[in-house]
């Protein structure tokens with residue numbers, strides 16, 4: 369039987385949706401994580417918000433599960449709790465993050481270790497904890513990296529290096545876990561959130577920074593949520609191992 373235009377349109381529409389998918393979002397109580405959670409719910413997913421503390425506002429369609437990405441046992445407990453609610457997950461977004469802004473020479477060894485432990489090793493632990501289920505049923509992972517993992521910015525070398533490592537882990541895992549699991553990263557530029565509020569409170573810094581962004585604004589958390597939803601969906605079925613930069617053109621020049 370031949371496909372009608374209607375059949376084809378229905379199939380294209382269904383590809384973009386996350387109906388019935390179960391997706392865990394680490395750092396889901398933060399600014400970008402909460403926007404991602406809201407967007408995934410709007411696309412039809414059931415979302416599990418994994419974070420240290422409850423989100424300020426509970427998003428309908430999400431469930432909070434306490435977890436600390438620096439402690440593997442809390443991720444295993446979160447996985448068990450999610451399973452009790454009806455099964456494993458089909459998607460994982462690693463959106464936790466932590467920044468200490470220092471010049472290289474001023475970092476203490478403890479500060480360095482802490483940034484790497486949360487940002488990079490946290491992604492390692494989370495992928496190890498949730499990977500086996502994703503590999504069994506198939507699924508998609510999106511790791512939130514940063515544009516400063518690609519370009520050299522004076523915003524803290526530990527943070528930039530940890531994000532470069534997150535991007536690279538995403539590429540290697542994409543190769544190791546294909547074809548069952550797709551693994552991609554999203555690398556935002558500056559996004560309006562607690563991580564950047566202090567910097568942008570300085571009008572001189574804000575004006576200078578704005579000049580460097582061709583789109584002439586800093587991103588809102590929702591600007592990051594859209595690309596994450598796309599990468600999780602079947603619209604991106606042939607995309608894996610990619611680092612999608614979402615920075616309004618900042619890193620182009």
Ligand SMILES: NC(=O)c1ccc[n+]([C@@H]2O[C@H](COP(=O)([O-])OP(=O)(O)OC[C@H]3O[C@@H](n4cnc5c(N)ncnc54)[C@H](O)[C@@H]3O)[C@@H](O)[C@H]2O)c1
Pocket residue numbers: 394395396397398399400401418419420421435436437438462463464465466486490512513514515555556557558559560561562563564
């Ligand atoms: N805001 C930006 O400009 C920007 C730019 C590029 C990348 N990012 C990345 O986006 C992600 C989200 O950042 P945000 O701007 O929403 O910041 P945010 O501070 O609002 O959110 C970060 C979240 O991570 C959680 N978290 C921290 N340590 C954790 C741990 N050990 N275990 C579990 N959760 C933990 C925090 O509780 C918080 O809810 C981070 O990975 C960040 O590095 C942000």
